[in-house]
Amino acid sequence: MQLFSTFESNAFLEMAISTLEKKGINKEKIFAVPLDNRTEERNVFDSIHRSDGTSLIDIGTALATAFSVIGASIGFKMSWGPIYWGIICAFIGFVIGFVIRLFTELVIKKKKRVLRGKHSEIILIIDCEETESELVENILWNHFALGVAKIK
Numbered sequence: 001m002q003l004f005s006t007f008e009s010n011a012f013l014e015m016a017i018s019t020l021e022k023k024g025i026n027k028e029k030i031f032a033v034p035l036d037n038r039t040e041e042r043n044v045f046d047s048i049h050r051s052d053g054t055s056l057i058d059i060g061t062a063l064a065t066a067f068s069v070i071g072a073s074i075g076f077k078m079s080w081g082p083i084y085w086g087i088i089c090a091f092i093g094f095v096i097g098f099v100i101r102l103f104t105e106l107v108i109k110k111k112k113r114v115l116r117g118k119h120s121e122i123i124l125i126i127d128c129e130e131t132e133s134e135l136v137e138n139i140l141w142n143h144f145a146l147g148v149a150k151i152k
Helices: 011-022 058-075 082-115 133-142
Strands: 002-007 030-034 122-127 147-151
Touching (some): 002 011, 002 133, 011 133, 058 082, 133 147
Antiparallel strands (some): 002 122, 030 122
C-alpha cells in the first residue's frame, strides 16, 4: 500500500519523517519529492479557453447604471438632452468601475495572494503494509499534512 501526502516545507515534515522511522518504517520506503511552485505571473485577462472566475466588469456595470441615471437626470437641464448625457455618464461610470476593479486585482489581491494560502511544496510517498496504513495516516495528519491519499 502506498500513502501520498503533501506538506509545506517546514519542521513538521521532518518531524513526521522521524516519527515514521521510529514506528518501524524503513528509510528506503519513504520518498520525498519537492515541487516547483509557479514562478510566472497569473494572467489578469481571461481567454476563451481559461477563466479564473473573477470578473473585471462587475463594478463597472454597476457604476455605469448609477452614473447613467444621474446623467440622464441632469441631462434634462443640459443642452444635449438626457439620452446623450445618460450614455456619456454610463461610459464614464463603466471606465471608473473597470479601473477600480483592475487596480484591486493587480495591486491589492496580488499582495494578498502572496501572503495568504498554503502551498504544497513537498510530496511524501510512503510504502507500507495495509496493517500500518492507519498508523501512518494518523502520523501524517498529526504533523499537519495538507492532504493524504491511500492507494492499494
